[in-house]
Amino acid sequence: MKTAKLILGEWNTKTIVGVALGAALFGVLMVFGGITVFTNTRLTTAFLVPVVVGALFGPLPAAVSAGLGNVVADFIGAWGYWFDWSVGNAVLGFFIGLLPVYGAIITKGKFNLIHAIIFVITGFVGNVVAFGLVTPLVTLALYGGELNITLAQAWAAGISNSVVLVVGGLPLLFALARVYASSTNLTKE
């Protein structure tokens, strides 16, 4: 039961605001905060956003903010709608956001080396599931055909996302945990 709650998150006003903020950040970063490495694939800093949303609110909120964030990016970037990728991003967001489920309670300042390793592994698995499996399936369903090209793009996306998650995500998580750890037992000196 507790795990279920951890996965679904508590959908109160704070979560709603957090998810919306996350989606907005994701969208803006996807459009303005990256460089294109392959068609439909950008080395984007956007995946740092579900890291924070996941740490604060859990996996489902992280998934929603990544998926919606991508739709928003399609909207403001005006490069057409790629719902297959939005779904893929949502799935990856979910995996990234698993943090509290395996005990990395960032809001209590808990994030250690083991959590970091699990984070990297789930990030990797998430990329494989999201872009190796889910995105191609949705592509097939929505746009029909051409798995080859989507798979090639998936590889590019998976690699660039993994790089961003390790290079940017880990320091971000340690920083976040430190901020929360230093926000307890405040006394005036």
Added chain:
Amino acid sequence: MTSRPFIQFNNFTFRYDSQTEPTLIDINLTIHEGEKVLILGQSGSGKSTLMHCMNGLIPFSYPGEIKGECLIQNQPSTSLSLFKIGQRCGSILQDSDAQFVSLSVGEDVAFVLENQNIERSIMIEKVKEATSKVHMSDFLTQVPFQLSGGQKQKVALAGVLHDEVEGLLFDEPLASLDPVSAKAAIELIDELHQSGKTMIIIEHRFEDVILKEVDRVIVMHEGRIVYDGDVDQLLKLSLCSKYGLREPLYLQALKTFNVPLDSQQSWAFLSSMIIPAFDLPALRPDVNTQSNECVLSFNHVSFQYDERPLIQDVSFNLYQGERIALIGENGAGKSTLAKLMCGILRPQEGNIMLLNQESSALSIAQIGQKIGLVMQNPNHMIAKQSVEEEILFALRLRHKDEELIQSKLIEVLVMSDLKPMRRWPVKALSYGQKKRLTVAAILALSPDILILDEPTAGQDYAHYTEIMSFLESLHKKTQLTFIFITHDMHLAMEHTDRALVLSQGKLIYDGPTFMALSDESLMSQASLRPTSLLGLAQQTGHDPATLAYHFIKEFHHGQ
């Protein structure tokens, strides 16, 4: 009193989860239905925290430990929900920026009504009415980031005007309003009170609030209630100076001139006071020798954001070591002018010279070496997560010597009274403390020219005096040039020599500050209001300029 209690605290103590010490200590307070109560207290004394207990944010949003009880209409607040409490009392938060939750002014004012599922035709009418009361009906489609600080505050105010609730809580509703708007806001609040609502107002601008009668004043100090009574008694017991609050100016002046006051009469309304005659020496203003180097000059500068013309053909020179006040109504373009000075915005016409260099050739960072700007909204400046990191960030970019860095850090921490909280995360600071942090972070860089956009908004007297005396000492030591953007006319008079008055983007006055503030037609043109010193002068038959001049001089001397 016969009426029923609206909010009641019994032996109430509250500690934020992240704190080791309680923020509110042993509060006993009853506010009755239909009362109008003013809460005073230094920055960080727990005023906003107390308000959060009244509107349910504590315990529903801020986790913490509660001892004792807080009753809202005789029901413990913990047994209600945020929504239920919200139906009884509406509130406007201190941070008017965060309060703005919709995409345009009209929608934001309508937000409460939308949530109540009110029919649109009724809603439109109510929004029109509320916005016209705060003179914002021309801005209905404006997006939040296109509004000036004061305009945002007006929108927040309009948002609660049509609320069908029994009580209203205001956390510093006047902080960034110009004097005329502040007076209008106080009249509005009074109107609501007359219609039977309970009103609770937190404000540092004591004198502005008591323009209209309040039933009771509560003074908070370090988390405790130290005074609970009427205005008159507070003034007569001289509690203001004890708790670091500003007394009304006319009283300060009368005390400075050693005028004996009759304690039988009320001191709360200047107009009804009988004041014995007193003498003042003739006016002998200092001759200002302006032989210093010109550090900044604007030549026919014009700027606009969209199709509305804003800054129009503004020219002036600033000389080293000058102390300038930049004043004008909400939306006049003061913050815009400050951004032009720092190169954040660039003029569309005309040019700006900084120390004989074209400012257009310099990057923001290069201009930043010379000019320090403390922005109006602290949330726009703070980039780091803790107090110390925020101050150290730029210091480390500028200096290599760790010893120098540490000594600067300590110096500004002491000045801003943030030393005890140096390791705290920014999130745990009160609004006023955040604002002081931004001032400290800029002062640590010792700029040649310093622009402070409303440094005293949300600050109490003791803290702002501290900041001002630090600035004065820098001014004496290093010939610092500083520019205050302020709505506090007395602050302008007390600490600056020269005033630039901006009205609807045009520079309408450039000259000595105290002359500006005794020029009534100028004042009304720029939505300014003279301080109560003018009233005092009129009542005692003195020349306003002479009175102001001697007051400031003697007062400084006395300190």
Added chain:
Amino acid sequence: MANNTMLINFKPNPSFLGRLNGSTKVPLFAVVLTAVLMSFDIRIIAPILLLSSVALSTLKPNKTILKASMIFFVVLNVINIILFWLVDPNVGSFYLGGDRTPLFNVGNMVLTQESLWYLSVRFIKIFTSFMVSLVFIFSITPSQLAAGLASLKVPPKIAAIISLTFRFIPDLANDFQLMKISLQARGLELDASKVNPLERLKRNITLLIPFLLTSFNRVEVVANALDLRGFGHQKKRTYYVEEPPTLADKLMKGLTWLCLFGVMSYVIYMNTLAPTQDMWAFWK
């Protein structure tokens, strides 16, 4: 500032489409976009492309923004199409009943008539979906979008997330700009003429992490402001921006139903009566 480079409108467009209600535009858009996404039939796509071009011109969008996103879109998708062909030169045959009519050779690869047709239709299809969404973006404000979604019975929490998302975008862009400026003014040099691009990129990225953290600091305050003003407690809410439907609204609603009917019958037909039918081509 950054908000100029974005396509979102915050003030209603004065044209015919702009003045329609959110609850008219959102369903219309949803149906038309579905039609484009579902079909590979140029006979359906081409008229939509034509209509949306006309609609776009009535909206008088900002030319420079439009041009920039057009160029970006076309380049991106042409590369995509070429890649498709490189990966599988015979894609077209699969959809057109296995015929293979070579047109000419490129290097040692063959471009077939079928592949050319298929890829062109695909490009036009994607381009049409792009045009449709441009029309949508230029004609709607985020508040209308929220109202429109609510009228489609999207759960209020989701509608709220979406409208808050759009509420945050200009603020975030603006805040990022301001934070950058405030750090620049305190000595962080980011000026293009003063630092080399790589260093600038590095500095911009080091700005990003603190920006993400500070942005999330506001969640608490915004949530409080929402809660205090009675957010989300009523099942239903009204919308300040949603005007009473005009004749135009009613007409467009009717049209939407008609389109919906068309799309539905097309989908049913394709899936039941003619599941194996090939793509339409002018020579068949």
